[in-house]
Amino acid sequence: MRIEQRVWRANTGWRVAASDGALAPALVLFFAAPGTLDDGKRFTELRTLYPGATILGCTTGGEIANVDVLDDTIVATAIEFAHTRLAFAEATVEGDGGSEAAGRRLAASLPRAGLRGVFVLSDGTHVNGTDLVAGIQKVLGPDIAITGGLAGDGARFVSTRVGLNANPVPGRLAAVGFYGDEICLGFGSFGGWDTVGPERIITRARGTVLYELDDQPALALYRNYLGPEADNLPASALLCPLRIHPPGKPEAALVRTVIGIDDAEGAMMYAGSVPEGYVAQLMLGHFENLIAGAGRAAARAAIPDARLAILVSCIGRKLLLGQQIADEVEAVKKVLGAACNLTGFYSYGEIAPLENSPFCDLHNQTMTITTIAEA
Amino acid sequence: MHRMLERQLIRARADSPDGETDLETLLSLVDAAYVEFDRQRRILAHTHEIMREEYLRINAGLSRLRDAITQMGAGFAIWDSDDQLVLCNGLLREIMPENAELLRPGITFAECIANVGSVYVFGGDEPPREWVAERLLRHRNPGDPFEIVAGGGRHIRIWEAKTSEGGIVGVYVDITEGRRAEGELRRAKEAAESANRSKSLFLANMSHELRTPLNAIIGFSEIIQGEMMGPLGDHRYLDYARDIHNAGKHLLEIINDILDMSKIESGKFKLDAEWTDIGELVEGVLHMVRARAREAGLALHAAAAGLPSVFCERRVLRQVLLNLIGNAIKFTPSGGRIDIDAKMTAEGGIMVSVADTGIGIAPQNIPLALTPFGQIELTLSRAHGGVGLGLPLSQRLAELHGGRLQIESAIGRGTTVSVTLPPERVGQSALRSA
Numbered sequence: 001m002r003i004e005q006r007v008w009r010a011n012t013g014w015r016v017a018a019s020d021g022a023l024a025p026a027l028v029l030f031f032a033a034p035g036t037l038d039d040g041k042r043f044t045e046l047r048t049l050y051p052g053a054t055i056l057g058c059t060t061g062g063e064i065a066n067v068d069v070l071d072d073t074i075v076a077t078a079i080e081f082a083h084t085r086l087a088f089a090e091a092t093v094e095g096d097g098g099s100e101a102a103g104r105r106l107a108a109s110l111p112r113a114g115l116r117g118v119f120v121l122s123d124g125t126h127v128n129g130t131d132l133v134a135g136i137q138k139v140l141g142p143d144i145a146i147t148g149g150l151a152g153d154g155a156r157f158v159s160t161r162v163g164l165n166a167n168p169v170p171g172r173l174a175a176v177g178f179y180g181d182e183i184c185l186g187f188g189s190f191g192g193w194d195t196v197g198p199e200r201i202i203t204r205a206r207g208t209v210l211y212e213l214d215d216q217p218a219l220a221l222y223r224n225y226l227g228p229e230a231d232n233l234p235a236s237a238l239l240c241p242l243r244i245h246p247p248g249k250p251e252a253a254l255v256r257t258v259i260g261i262d263d264a265e266g267a268m269m270y271a272g273s274v275p276e277g278y279v280a281q282l283m284l285g286h287f288e289n290l291i292a293g294a295g296r297a298a299a300r301a302a303i304p305d306a307r308l309a310i311l312v313s314c315i316g317r318k319l320l321l322g323q324q325i326a327d328e329v330e331a332v333k334k335v336l337g338a339a340c341n342l343t344g345f346y347s348y349g350e351i352a353p354l355e356n357s358p359f360c361d362l363h364n365q366t367m368t369i370t371t372i373a374e375a
Numbered sequence: 376m377h378r379m380l381e382r383q384l385i386r387a388r389a390d391s392p393d394g395e396t397d398l399e400t401l402l403s404l405v406d407a408a409y410v411e412f413d414r415q416r417r418i419l420a421h422t423h424e425i426m427r428e429e430y431l432r433i434n435a436g437l438s439r440l441r442d443a444i445t446q447m448g449a450g451f452a453i454w455d456s457d458d459q460l461v462l463c464n465g466l467l468r469e470i471m472p473e474n475a476e477l478l479r480p481g482i483t484f485a486e487c488i489a490n491v492g493s494v495y496v497f498g499g500d501e502p503p504r505e506w507v508a509e510r511l512l513r514h515r516n517p518g519d520p521f522e523i524v525a526g527g528g529r530h531i532r533i534w535e536a537k538t539s540e541g542g543i544v545g546v547y548v549d550i551t552e553g554r555r556a557e558g559e560l561r562r563a564k565e566a567a568e569s570a571n572r573s574k575s576l577f578l579a580n581m582s583h584e585l586r587t588p589l590n591a592i593i594g595f596s597e598i599i600q601g602e603m604m605g606p607l608g609d610h611r612y613l614d615y616a617r618d619i620h621n622a623g624k625h626l627l628e629i630i631n632d633i634l635d636m637s638k639i640e641s642g643k644f645k646l647d648a649e650w651t652d653i654g655e656l657v658e659g660v661l662h663m664v665r666a667r668a669r670e671a672g673l674a675l676h677a678a679a680a681g682l683p684s685v686f687c688e689r690r691v692l693r694q695v696l697l698n699l700i701g702n703a704i705k706f707t708p709s710g711g712r713i714d715i716d717a718k719m720t721a722e723g724g725i726m727v728s729v730a731d732t733g734i735g736i737a738p739q740n741i742p743l744a745l746t747p748f749g750q751i752e753l754t755l756s757r758a759h760g761g762v763g764l765g766l767p768l769s770q771r772l773a774e775l776h777g778g779r780l781q782i783e784s785a786i787g788r789g790t791t792v793s794v795t796l797p798p799e800r801v802g803q804s805a806l807r808s809a
Contacts, residue, residue, distance in 0.1 A: 011390050011397075068386070196422075197429035198436075227421035229414075239418065248539050284422050320418070322411030323404065326382055 001081055001307045001374040003341050006049070007065050008042060008074040014049070017065050017075075018341055025050055025078035026086055027176060029310065030057035031064070031345035032074040032168070034153050034160075042074055043167040050078050054088050056174055058121045058162045061152030061315035062325070062346035067333050069318070069326045069346075077343040079308060082374055083182035087111055090164040090174040099128040102173055103135025110177040115140070117185040119310065119370060120148030120175040124160035124348030125259060128208050129362030130272035132173070133351055137360055146360040147187050147370040148175070149312035150271060150349035155235040155319060157259050160348065178372075186371035188300025189352040189363050191255050192293020193241050193283035197225075202244065202278045209267050210242075210274045217266030222258075225282055234261045237268065238316030241283045241365040244274060252354075255283065257316055257364035259348055271349040272362040283365070285320045287327075294328035294367040298335035300355075301369035308372045309336050311344030314365045318346045328367060336371065344369075379408060450547035456540050458484045458515075470531065470549045484514055484543070496525055514543060522550070530554045575641035582634040589627050596620035632764040635694075636747060639771045646775055650684045650802060651692065653717050653725060660696045661715070664704065672709030679717035684802040685725055691772050698765040699729040699792050706790070707733030723798035724778070730791040736784040744782065745770055769794065776800060 002020035009015070028050045036042055037059065046055055063075040089109040093102045110118065118140065122132055129150055136146055151160035151168075161168030178185060200221075204212035213221055222230070222237055229236035237258035245253035260269035274280070294313070301309065311332060318325045325346075333342060350368035353360045387401035388394060441462075444451050450467030454460055460482050468475035473494040477487060488510050492502030513521065517535035524530055528551070535545040596619040599607065607613055638644040657679035668675040685692075696715075703713045711732040720726050736744055747767045769792075770780040777797045784790040 007389075009390055012392050015389075068382070068389075070386075196426055198433050225425055227424070228417050229421075284425075320415075322415065323379055323382070323408050324411075327378075 001079065001084075001372070003080075003308055004078045005065060005341060005343065006076045006078075007063075007070065008036070008045075008076070010072065014045060014076075020080075023078065023080040025053040025080045027081075028053045028055045028057075028076055028078045029343060030055065030074055030076040031060045031343065032057060033063060033070075033072045034059045034156070036072065036074050037161065037167055040167045043163070046076055049076075053078060054086065054165055054176070056088070056121065056164050056176055058151035058168055058345070059153060059160050060345035060347065061154055062318050064311050064313070064329055064342055064344040064346075066342050067326065067330050069329055075343055075345075077308065077341070079372075081183075083180055084374055085114070085179040087115075087177040087179065088164055088175065089177070090162075090172060093123060093127050093132075093171050093173065097128075097131075099131035100135035100138075102127075103132040103137075104139050106173050106175055107136040107139035110140075110175065111179075112140075114179040114181075115144055115177050116180070116183050117145045117147070117178045117370075118175050119178075120146060120173065120351055121162045122148070122150050122173045122351075123162055123171050124150030124152055124271070125157055126171055127173075128272065129349040129351065130208075133360050133362050136175075142359055145185060145187055145353055146351055147185075147310075147312075147353075147368065148351040149345070149347035149368065150351075150362075152315055152346055152348050155238075155315060157234060157348070182375045184303055184305075184373040184375060186301045186303035186306065186373075187352050187369065188297040188302075189350060189355075189366045189368040190293045190297035190300065191241070191283075191363075191366045192290040192296070193243075193255065193285050193365055194289060195243055195281045196284050197282055199279050199281050201247075202274055202276050202280050205274045205276045208270045208273055209262070210270060211265060211267045213280055218268045219261055219263070219266040221282070222261075222268060225284075234258050234269075235319060237261065238314070238319045238365070239285065241316060242270070242274070242280050243283050244278045244280045246275075247277060247279055250279075254361060255364045255366065257314060257349065271364055285317070287321060287324065290317055290321065291327045291331050295331040295335055297367040297369050298332040301371045302336060303371050303373050305373045306336055306340045306371040307374070309340050309342050309344075310370045310372070311342055311367065312347050312350045312369075313344065313367045314350060315346045315348060316365045317367070332367065332369065340371070380405075383408070448548075450545075450549075452478075452545045452547070453538070454484050454543040454545070456542050458543070460484070460487070461542070467547055470547055485511060488514070496523065514545075517543060572641060575637040575643075578633055578637040579641075582630045582637075585630050586627065589623055589630070593620060593623040593627065596623060629764070632768050636764060636768050636771070639768075639775065644775060646688045646691070648686050648688050648776075648800075651687050651689045652684050653682050653727065654680045656689065656693060657696065657715060657717060657727070660693055660700065663697065664700050667701075667704055668713065671704050671707070672711075673704060673707055674712045675715075676712070677715040679715065679727070682717055682719065682725060685796055686800045686802065687776055687796065691775075695769040695772050695794055696727065696729070698769045699794070702765055702792070703729050703731035703733060703790070707731045711789075719801075720795060723801060724795050725801050726793050726795040728791055728793035730789065732789040735786045735788050735790050736782065737786050738784070741782050741784065745780075766792070 002023045004020065004023055005018040006014050007017045028046060030046060063070045063073050065075040087110050089106050091102045091106040093099055127150065133146060151162050153160045159170050161170055162172040162174050163169060164174035200213040202210065202213060203215045210218045212218060222240060225240045226236050229239060242256045243253055244256055256270040256272055256274055258268050259271050329342065350363040350366050351360060352363055352368045383401055383404040384396060386404060387397045390400045391397035444464045450464065450470045452460060452463035452467055460480050462480060463478050468478055471491060474491055477490055489502065489507055492506060493499060496502060514535060517537060520532055520534040522530055522532050530550045532548045532550045533545065535543050538544050596616050599616040600620055657677055661677055665675060707713065714730045717725060717727045744766050748763045773780040773794045778795050781793045782790065
């Protein structure tokens with residue numbers, strides 16, 4: 001397995017950031033700041049740079065190139081596998097409630113024989129991530145690990161794009177499947193946010209829209225928690241993730257992140273489902289705990305001789321930590337070691353298996369890592 | 376150099392086409408960092424404020440709950456998943472004053488129950504192992520409320536349930552007072568029942584004792600009336616003898632009613648039922664009352680033919696009809712009318728009703744009229760005679776047959792009293808043998 005990583009900047013164009021020498025990559029993963037893809041030239045350049053590769057990528061809320069967290073760049077990582085075979089799939093999300101069906105269509109186009117794991121990129125503003133993952137897993141079953149993330153749009157939450165062998169477009173899902181006995185995949189996901197305040201009950205919600213907590217408008221509660229940051233809603237709601245769990249089952253807790261607000265209804269829109277009757281608790285970030293959380297995710301994802309780690313971290317973490325966000329990437333690097341190259345992006349939702357469970361789910365506000373090695 | 380400044384320098388170099396440090400990029404990164412710090416400081420300050428608000432809110436809720444637990448009218452305890460006492464209220468300590476010192480957070484239920492068993496139930500001795508085991512089992516698998524009887528005859532009612540964390544919440548109520556009141560009530564009830572039985576026995580005996588001399592009075596007055604030993608001479612002797620005879624018979628009826636009533640109340644009245652033709656029975660009763668009705672100036676009409684036979688005690692049913700018609704005659708002014716009507720009900724029973732055009736009963740007085748001796752309270756007896764046993768006795772007799780007695784009446788409009796016998800007492804055809 002050999003890798004080459006390039007970073008595109010407006011001032012400098014494409015520059016090689018890391019290289020194992022001349023290679024014939026089967027896969028190029030790229031993560032692009034919103035706006036950088038608009039004229040379609042960067043994709044054409046990538047195609048020219050790696051003519052034989054399948055090119056998979058999306059827009060982001062920030063790009064990761066080894067230990068750097070970048071803005072306004074494109075990070076492309078070309079991967080040459082010695083033995084591993086790949087298969088690719090894409091699908092379009094059609095209308096409300098189409099996320100699960102799209103997930104099923106996506107998974108159905110991946111051959112099952114020898115499939116070891118799937119990395120998925122999805123539109124991040126028009127998709128119910130929970131339904132999407134459920135749809136994929138319905139087809140693939142619980143034995144195949146599914147990781148990935150929802151594309152980002154900086155902190156704007158307007159338009160997110162995904163592309164497979166084409167310049168990325170909104171409403172699209174795309175995936176790469178890894179095949180064969182030589183591929184070795186690891187994954188880990190961890191948040192590090194702290195719950196604060198009392199547990200509240202979700203008293204009114206529909207799908208991914210939350211109206212009331214303890215019979216009080218959810219938006220009012222967020223405004224109170226956000227204080228001076230309330231003016232920057234919905235982006236600033238990322239500073240207050242919502243931890244939810246079924247009543248009496250705190251071990252099945254998930255963290256949900258806001259992707260939009262409805263001022264008229266006093267409602268909050270999330271990247272995943274917020275079921276009525278669930279117990280909810282607001283969370284706040286503590287710098288040291290978030291950075292340590294990234295390290296814990298890396299410890300879970302660590303596998304021997306990992307050459308590449310794809311980091312999908314939440315935009316909310318970056319929003320809070322600012323330029324100090326690079327600390328969490330350094331924490332990951334420290335665990336995975338110098339030989340493991342890092343790439344990835346800041347996302348609107350992370351996909352990874354649940355801890356101690358065969359099932360995958362959408363995560364929010366976490367650092368989620370997929371590590372790759374070839375035997 | 377601070378790690379952040381190192382990174383900013385790296386980025387400023389990476390952003391420049393010639394690999395030199397791009398000062399503009401560096402300054403904008405440093406400036407952005409200062410802005411971020413200010414913002415993070417505001418967020419942290421606000422976070423602190425929110426945490427304080429939430430703390431105050433949660434603490435207020437906790438105080439309210441603690442106060443409610445203190446004030447509630449029962450002993451209260453929460454045990455955690457390790458079965459250690461989390462908290463209990465003062466009332467629990469009051470219920471078990473000898474264990475008050477023991478009931479401190481952290482004590483296990485097992486330790487507690489061994490002590491409670493010793494102090495309360497077994498007078499200072501160590502409680503039997505089975506007793507402790509049974510109590511522990513019940514505590515860990517809580518179900519319906521139960522009671523333990525403590526020393527000094529104290530009763531403690533215990534309600535326990537599992538909490539979601541796997542602990543136990545318990546409510547403990549001293550119901551000794553309630554139990555004592557229940558006992559007193561039960562004893563009072565037994566005494567009252569015993570007194571009632573004595574009364575019935577007394578009445579039965581008295582009735583018997585009264586009837587014996589009464590038979591002599593009735594029998595000899597009849598002989599005198601009949602001048603069986605020769606003429607009496609002055610006709611006033613004859614009138615007096617008739618008065619003695621009538622008064623004696625009236626007295627006998629009252630005594631018989633009292634005797635029947637006391638038999639019914641003491642549960643000793645046994646029905647001696649046989650298949651009876653209602654038409655014949657009504658005819659017989661009419662024969663007995665026709666003269667009295669005529670004397671009272673009342674028209675008497677009956678319709679009771681062609682009905683199936685009824686399985687009843689003939690004497691009793693006759694007595695009921697005589698009572699009802701007697702009342703009708705008594706309470707209907709001269710010139711009135713009495714109708715006796717027997718017919719099948721929709722359910723297949725038989726209803727015999729006696730309707731008069733008399734003075735009537737106010738609806739609110741109907742229950743009183745059905746109470747033994749109630750007529751006395753209605754102050755009717757002074758004007759009309761009688762002790763007020765007729766209606767209640769008739770009702771009890773109808774009920775003994777599985778039937779019922781109903782009164783419809785209005786002041787000045789007359790009264791209709793109906794006795795209904797249930798379908799199971801009604802035969803298939805006009806008459807059948809038992």
